[in-house]
Amino acid sequence: MAxxxxxxxxxxxxxxxxxxxPGINALAQAMATIGKVVIVAPDSPQSxxxxxxxxxxxxxxxxxxxxxxxxxxxxxxxxxxxxxLAVNKVLKKKPDLCVSGINHGSNSSINVxxxxxxSAAMEGAIENIPSIGFSLxxxxxxxxxxxxxxxxxxxxxxxxxxxxxxxxxxxxxxxNLTKSKVKGIRICRQALAKWQEEFxxxxxxxxxxxxxxxxKFVNFDTxxxxxxxxxxxxxxxxxxxxxxFTAHHTIAQLNKIKW
Numbered sequence: 001m002a003x004x005x006x007x008x009x010x011x012x013x014x015x016x017x018x019x020x021x022p023g024i025n026a027l028a029q030a031m032a033t034i035g036k037v038v039i040v041a042p043d044s045p046q047s048x049x050x051x052x053x054x055x056x057x058x059x060x061x062x063x064x065x066x067x068x069x070x071x072x073x074x075x076x077x078x079x080x081x082x083x084x085l086a087v088n089k090v091l092k093k094k095p096d097l098c099v100s101g102i103n104h105g106s107n108s109s110i111n112v113x114x115x116x117x118x119s120a121a122m123e124g125a126i127e128n129i130p131s132i133g134f135s136l137x138x139x140x141x142x143x144x145x146x147x148x149x150x151x152x153x154x155x156x157x158x159x160x161x162x163x164x165x166x167x168x169x170x171x172x173x174x175x176n177l178t179k180s181k182v183k184g185i186r187i188c189r190q191a192l193a194k195w196q197e198e199f200x201x202x203x204x205x206x207x208x209x210x211x212x213x214x215x216k217f218v219n220f221d222t223x224x225x226x227x228x229x230x231x232x233x234x235x236x237x238x239x240x241x242x243x244x245f246t247a248h249h250t251i252a253q254l255n256k257i258k259w
Contacts, residue, residue: 009096009160011035012086012124016046016079016103016116019066023102026145027134028070030152031099034160038095040086043074047105049116051123052078061085079120087127097160098124101134102148104141108173108227108237109193109219118171122243125169130159132169137231138176147179151236155185164240171239175231186235191226193219 011031015024019041031037043060060076073090075082079100087094103117112118117133124131132155136148151174164170171190175182197215204210219228227237 009035010091011037011156012083012091012095012098012129013037013039013041013070014079014082014086014098014100014120014124015041016049016100016120018042018045019064019072019074021045021104022141022143023104023136023145023148026149027099027102027152030149031156032069033153034157035097037070038086038091039070039072040075040082040090041073042079042082043076046078046116048114049078049080049119050114051080051119052116053084054078054081059085061089079116080123083120083123083127087129094127094129096130097156098127098129098131099134099152099156100124100132101136102145102152102174103133103135104143105135105139106137106173106231107133107135107171108137108231108239109191109217109221110195112171112190112239112241118169118241121169121171122241125164125167126243128166130164130169132156132159132172134172134174136174136176143176144178147177147182148174150179151182151185155236155238167242167244169241169243171227171237171241173227173231173237173239175234175236177234181234182236183234184236186230186237188227188230188237188239189223189225190239190241191219191223191228192221193217193228 121133230237
């Protein structure tokens with residue numbers, strides 16, 4: 001190992017768009033200036049996988065030369081599988097930071113539930129590793145990641161310096177703007193929004209029905225302290241996320257019920 005790398009923090013990079021996605025290369029470039037980068041990512045796109053893990057078939061893990069400047073591994077499993085294998089088989093220890101992304105498309109609001117990007121970061125947090133998920137509000141493969149790289153570096157550096165509260169990770173979303181037009185960073189809450197799904201019914205060549213998921217995203221939240229507001233007004237949204245799903249505020253109310 002080069003002397004310049006010895007004292008640098010180890011940064012694990014994962015994603016859900018796959019190891020060949022431009023977003024993960026952009027994130028690696030951003031992290032390489034502050035740490036020793038190790039990439040462990042799915043060998044194919046795994047968007048929308050949530051916190052799925054592989055339990056009924058073997059996992060493959062292969063070292064690859066796709067990212068010549070960084071140690072890179074591809075995994076046949078899910079984003080969460082990648083984190084588990086990285087900690088247990090690649091690094092054989094916990095890294096100083098786990099970053100996921102940069103996702104092609106926003107993971108604001110309710111999207112955090114479905115996101116493989118955020119689930120990978122959440123797995124890092126479950127392992128007590130400071131963890132961040134980064135997403136850009138642009139689905140295009142040729143998206144401009146300059147603003148994302150700048151803010152990913154800025155936020156990751158702050159987390160390495162200051163740490164994060166226990167059992168907490170960050171969901172960071174960057175608006176689809178040039179770096180000069182991004183207004184800054186806002187600490188936000190998750191907006192109350194959802195997808196209103198529809199299923200397009202079609203026929204295959206054998207005249208059997210099949211369904212294609214469609215729908216639209218609807219924001220019911222008019223607050224100016226949400227991630228959706230921040231993105232719509234040109235800010236990078238940073239939402240602290242926890243993996244304790246307990247609705248603590250309802251416990252007292254439920255205890256009044258005679259079960």
